[in-house]
Amino acid sequence: MHCSSLKEFHAALIKHAAEGMCLLKGKLHKKLDRESRAGSTKSDDPTNWLCLDLDGAPYDTPQQFMAAIPEFKDVSHIVQYSASYGINGNKKLSCHIFMLLDQALPAANIKTWLMDKNLSDGLRKGITLSRIGATLHWPLDVTACQNDKLLYIAPPTLGKGVTSTLKASERIQYVPGRLQVLSVKHLQPKRTLEQVKEESKKLRDDLRKAANLPALRSGTKWVGELEIQSKPGVASITGRKEERGFVYFNLNGGDSWSYYHPVGNPEFIRCFKDPDLSYLTRELLPDYYKDQRITQRIQQSQPTEGGELVLAFRDKRTAQYWNGTWQEETQTLDLHPAKSELQLNHWMQGHQLPPFDVIPVWDMLFNPQSTVIIDEAAHTINTYVPTKYFRQEHNPKAALNDCPLIKRIMLHAISGGQEDETFEHWLNWLAVIFQQKVKPKTAWILHGEEGTGKGVIVSRVLTPLLGAQYVQQKRASELEEKFTGWLEKALIAFIDEIEVSASQRKDTISGDLRSFITEDVVTIRHMNRAAVQTTNYTGFIFSSNKTTPVVISSGDRRYNVGFFQKQRLQVTQNELDHTLPKELPAFMSYIMTREADVQTAGQALKNQAHKDLVEGNKTSADITAGQLANGDIMALWEMRMDLNLALQITGGNAGFAHMYHDIIKREVELLATSPNADTYKGRVSKSAKQDIVVTAESRLSRDELLVVFEHCVGNMPKTPNKFTSLLKHRGIKTEQLRVNGAKTFGLKVEWKAPRSWLDEVMQEIEEAKPRTSRAKIIKLSERRTA
Structure with a gap:
């Protein structure tokens, strides 16, 4: 309510005191509804009225106090005695004195004036140590001006045997004066706040010395927004109560309940009589703090x-x-x-x-x-x-046919619709991950045109069953990043659009993938965190629209390869959104109860798709090296050029084409000199349904090998050292041999070809040139094997 005069203020105090209310010094900035008033006032709000709170002042009556302060002479005021004054003969002066100001003044300015006035001659002798001895007790309360201060104005309720020297009507009195308001010029402190605080500390130290208390050797420190008095000494709790969300204390025999802390947060003890300083509970009340910490640990x-x-x-x-x-x-x-x-x-x-x-x-x-x-x-x-699907009861008789849509999607993407060994290997691989929760140590490559069901398997089946955070879906480009935190919790990692051969770091990525797939412990690198090593449980699935997404060799033991699917998956959105989710529990029962062979899952399936991918990854140099190593003269024969066309080629290519033609023709003629079918001895193998295979050993010099590679591959290094190094990287190791009677570096080759093919080629050769005598062919054979 608004009061325009001191008399109206007096009437309002009487009315609300009778109703058992209290008075808030400041202005509320928000409406309160059965909630704490914390934060509802502003400390820097100006005020146009003054409250003087006398508590232990060296005066017998309010009139003596007012007369002792020259600034207050002839100023109208209200005296409100505390509820304890006059009870059972208590004559210790305790009251509020209210006055109006001629203009608004910030509360902080008034507080400095109150501290300065306490240190003046009249009030100074009433200053004592607080109950804990770490601060001063002011006879004129320096906190009554604060905007968050509650002022209790209700009269006491007298019980049986309790008497009061004051009548109820005398507890709030209006005292008229010649002046209706107090001029704020009288509330200007003579010293700065810093000067006042320094004198306060000196007086405190003097009073502690007079009381035979040790000096406070530690100063104050700031903890957040609180100024803490370090090592104030240990106090005794002589009263404790909990109300309005706070625990209140009387310490060392006090009775004002001025020390408090919020319920559940006993770190700091505050005092509303000296709000500028707080105390660490563990220093002020160590036994109480210890008990609270035990209680907190139980609560936590x-x-x-x-x-x-x-x-x-x-x-x-x-x-x-x-x-x-x-x-x-x-x-x-x-x-x-x-x-x-x-x-x-x-x-x-x-x-x-x-x-x-x-x-x-x-x-x-x-x-x-x-x-x-x-x-x-x-x-x-x-x-x-684990997800809810792991916690469900699993039917031991569950079959894959119980979830026909999921089965159809997987068949389409994995094995081209065939329930073959590839599809069974896939199901066993999944079962090991679901049941054993171990790294399978092989990965799957699912490749085919877009829309063949690869992503559906992962996002619509595996992710909900295993849990979203345990199925990591990454783009292939993310493999080139150094942070691998996503691996830490992955049971399955789905790498989309993989094409290792297209990366500039393909060798590094290939090495990382091999490690990720097989190693039980991997290094996890998070951003802004130290790298750690951890056990890894991840099974990898690589998806691609390319025919050769990953570089693998014929000796690979890490990759399972699914059928390259060219046909789009025929499935409706309604099936994906409604039918498929209903099948998830059935598929979970099947995959959790079927056989799960860890050893089989750890072996790469060498199916036709795997062989095709191995061949697709070979370079022309790898293919040529393999043909030489296997003695595949049939393939090398097919690499010849038409010599008439070769004459049209400019530069060295024409020369290499002619030299290559002569070398391969010579080697075929050598193979033709092998013993006939009747006298092959151990060098010709034969079966009931197979053509006879003819073999013959020959030797190619390093220079002849260069001709072969330059013609079949091209761009070969021409220096012996570099070319020899290239051959070593392709598994061809040259050695010193005699070729045409001379010592040179070369390669021993054992040619192989079916007799039927050899007969056809020799007939073609014979028709293209004049017949050569038998003796000359035998001499040629002796020269090559010398």
């Missing part, structure tokens, strides 16, 4: 009313702060990183739990083979939480 480990266990900790391995909750009933673990201890404590306080004195250290790990999520005794948190 208890679920909330909603059943959530509130988590806040530092991870032992990474030193990273984490906060979150664990809901056991719903099996929901919700964890997020925090930046500081302050954020962790704010998290606890936000859940009405006490903050930590020391942040607990937990061991956070990912172990899908364990069913224990939170182990409070061991301080471990397992970040693997």
Whole structure:
């Protein structure tokens, strides 16, 4: 309500005091509805009325006090005696005196004036030490001017045997004067706030010395927004109560309940009589603080009313702060990183739990083979939480035909619609991951045209069954990044649009992939965190629209290759959105109860798709080297050029074409000199249904090998050292041999060809040239094998 005069103020005080109300010194800036008034006032708001709170002042009556202060002479005022004054003969002066000001003045200015006035001659002798001896007790309260101050104005309720020397009508009195308002010029302090504080400290130290108390050797320090008096000495609790969200204390025999802390947060003790200073509870009330910490630790480990266990900790391995909750009933673990201890404590306080004195250290790990999520005794948190599908009851008689849509999608993308060994290998691989939760140590390559169902399998089947955070979907470009944190919790990693051969770092990426696929322990690198090594459980699926997405060799033991599917998957959106989700429990029962052979899953399936991919990855140099190593003269013969066309080629290519023609023709003629079918001895193999294979050993010099590679591959290094090095990288090791009677570096070759093919080629050769005598052919054979 608004009061325009001191008399109206007096009437309002009487009315509201009779109703048992209290008076707030400042102005409310928001409406309160059964809530704390904290933050509802502003400390710098100006005020146009003054409250003087006398508590232990060296005066017998308010009139004596007013007469002793020259500034207050002839100023109208209101005297409101405290509820304790006059009770059972209590004559200790305790009252509020209210006056109006001629203009508004900031509360902080008034506080400095009150401190300065307390240190003047009249009031100074009433200054004593506070109950704990670390601060001063002011006879003229310096906090009554604060805008957040509650002023109690209600009269006492007298019980049986309690008497009062004051009548109820005498407790709030209007005292008229010649002046209706006090001029603010009289409230200007003579000294600065800093000067007043320094004198206050000196007086405090003098009073402590007079009381035989040790000097306070530690000064103040700031903790957040609080100025803390360090090492104030240990106080005794002589009264304790809890109300309005705070715990209040009387210390060392006091009775004003001026010391307090918020319920659940006993870190600091504050005093409303000296709000500028606070105290560490562990220093002021160490036994009480110890009991509170024990209570807090019990509270911190208890679920909330909603059943959530509130988590806040530092991870032992990474030193990273984490906060979150664990809901056991719903099996929901919700964890997020925090930046500081302050954020962790704010998290606890936000859940009405006490903050930590020391942040607990937990061991956070990912172990899908364990069913224990939170182990409070061991301080471990397992970040693997099985999905509802793992917790369902699994039918031991479940079959893949119970989920026909999922089966059709997988058949289409994996094995081209065939229930063959490729499809069975895929199902076993999945079963090992689902049942054993181990790294299968082989990966799958699913390739084909767009829309063949590769992504549907991962996003619509595997992700909901295993859990979204345990199925990581990445683009191939992300493999070139150095951060691998996504691997830490992955049971399956789906790498889309893989084409390793197109990357400038293909050798590095290929090496990383081999390590990721087979190694049980991998290095995990998060941004802004130290790298850590951890057990890895990931099975990899690579998806691509290319025919050769990954570089693999014939000796590969890591990759399973699915059928290259060219036909789009025929499936409707309604089937994907409604039919497929209904089949997930049935597929889960099947995959969790079928055979899961870890050893078989760890072996790469050498199906036709795997062989095709191996061949597709070979370079022309690899192919030519393989033909030489295998003695495949048939393939080399087919690489000849038409000599008439070769004459049209300019430069050295024509020469290499002619030399290549002569070398391969010569080697075919050599093979033709092998013994006939009747006298092959052990060098010709024969079966009932196979053509006879003719073999013959020959030798090619390094220069002749250069001709072969230059013609079949091109752009060969022409120096002997570089060319020899190229041959070594392709598995061809040259050695010193005699060729045409001379020593040189070369290669021993054992040619092989069916007799039927050889007869046809020799007939073609014979028709193209005059017949050569038998003796000359035999001499040619002797020259090549010398």
